[in-house]
Amino acid sequence: MQFKAPRGTTDILPEERPYWRLLESTAERIAENFGYLRIDTPIFEDTGLFVKGVGDSTDIVEKETYTFKDRGGDSLTLRPEGTAPVCRSYLENGMNNLPQPVRLYYLVPNFRYERPQSGRYRAFHQFGVEVFGEVKPYVDAEVIEISWQFLSELGLNDLSLTLNSIGDKKCRPGYIDQLNEYYHLREKDICEDCSRRLANNPLRLLDCKVETCQPIIEGAPSSIEHLCPDCESHWEDLKSHISDIGIPFEIDNRLVRGLDYYSRTVYEIAPPIEGRTSVITGGGRYDGLIEQLGGPMTPGIGFGMGLERVIENLKRNEIKAEQNERDIVMVAHIGDNALRKATTLASQIRRHGGAAMVGPSRGLRSQLRYATSVGASHAVIIGDDEISTGAYKLRNLRKSDQSEATAEEILAFFSSSKD
Ligand SMILES: [Zn+2]
Ligand SMILES: [Zn+2]
Known part of the structure; x- marks a missing residue:
């Protein structure tokens, strides 16, 4: 019998190495040029970290984790995403006692039991950054700029940045009431998934991809019209910073994150036309996450980017990574x-x-x-x-x-x- 790589996984063969070398060296250089320091966390963590830190009602935790009991009987999970482990490490290593903000980046493999498709694997690699301890939106703009500069230096110039603000603990409940009210009036017209979202996670209603739900989304109240004064000025400052650094953006009310600890800034970068399914990277603010994990109230923001998907985009744009021409x-x-x-x-x-x-x-x-x-x-x-x-x-x-x-x-x- 001959073994094959498990479904949804792939070997990175020597001929692919130039792409990986290019991505990794570009990521390291750019992140470090912004003053970010590298962190590597273990490939597996206590399962509870992801249940608390990603959310037990998310697809990731409900359906996509590789969770197993080790020989000592502890429940462990292969890292499905980068943020929760970095938050865990920030707290465990007392980085909240360092002068803030703490700026970190990582290049790590992640594991998700997803339906394999082009550019999406069950074992994949991520470049990500996290900033802790700064509430002002200049760091939001900085995080966006890192991901933007990374992709443009690789030669992906034809991208669009989409921004939204989903408010905070103070103003989001009021907004969600409005959204609920709006959707309850249209309950008979929404898809089955949306009926479920209406009950558990109304923000995600705006994220529905089903055709018949689109006109309803179009007419739905938008979060940026319901921001409290603090969120409003954060949002206005964010847009000014992004304009100052010269990155064009669009505002999209449908861009949301469903969990309570997400706040204010949400963003995505995608190639034009193809729509939101082809998003290369996204990120946002998670001012409540550290607290959720048992730490003190600490603002945080970051992005994660799947490198297989970046390479797929490079190849689609016929961008080649140079071979190492060293003498041997x-x-x-x-x-x-x-x-x-x-x-x-x-x-x-x-x-x-x-x-x-x-x-x-x-x-x-x-x-x-x-x-x-x-x-x-x-x-x-x-x-x-x-x-x-x-x-x-x-x-x-x-x-x-x-x-x-x-x-x-x-x-x-x-x-x-x-x-
Ligand atoms: Zn729907
Ligand atoms: Zn607010």
Whole structure:
């Protein structure tokens, strides 16, 4: 029997690596240029963290987590999203006692039992940031700018930013009453899912994708018309900051987050036309989450971005990630003595900071074919003649020219100091 990768998972093969190297290095550079520090949390956490921190009525926790009992009987869950673990770590490590705000970023694998589709996997990777301890909207704008700059530096320029404010604990209840009232009058016209949402999570009514619910959503009261004075000025300041940094945006009343600890800012970035199903990234404020997890009242905001989906967008836009063009030499050998010379030379080159590998134990022609297939830039050829004269053949595989050189010259040529 032959095993296959589990449904919804995929191998990142060597030929895909340039994309991943590009995304990871760009994410690290940009986040650190904004003053964010990297955090890595464990791949699994106490199940309760996600029940409390993501919400037990969400699809993620209801249907999508990989939850298991370990051998000690504890219930653990593979990380389905990045925010709750970072909040847990912020509290556990006393980062709330540091000067605020605390700015963190992460690059981590996540796991969700979802229906696999293009750009969406059950094991996927996320770039995300979280900021704790600042209520002012300049950090909201900053978080949005990080995700925007990341995507535009990768070459995804044709994107649109959508913004909304869903108010806070003070003004949202009043808004939700209005929304309930509006929907109760139209109860017979809404879809089955919406009937359920009307009972448990009315904000998510605005998120419905069903055709017949769209005209009802169009006419629904909007949260930004029901903001209290504090939320109103936060919203106005946010828009000014975003305009100041020169990012175009649209306001969309349908952009919501259903859970109580979300507040004020919600945003999404998507390619044009294709609609909300193709959203590349989104984020928002979660001023109540730290408190929900047992900490002191602490404002927070962040985004999460699936990197597989970013790569899919890069490929769709025919944006290529550059191959690493660094020199690497393959030392070919003909005969047993030559093999010993070859392993020694390769080892010396590597210890001098260069890159070298030994050719496979086959004929010369086959070794050179191998060199080309693994992307070697050069080949050194050692046989009995070369050993007796001390002059090895050095072939540049990219230019197909060949010269002779001693072991010392070759070592000098490939050691890291040569350029
Ligand atoms: Zn609906
Ligand atoms: Zn408010």
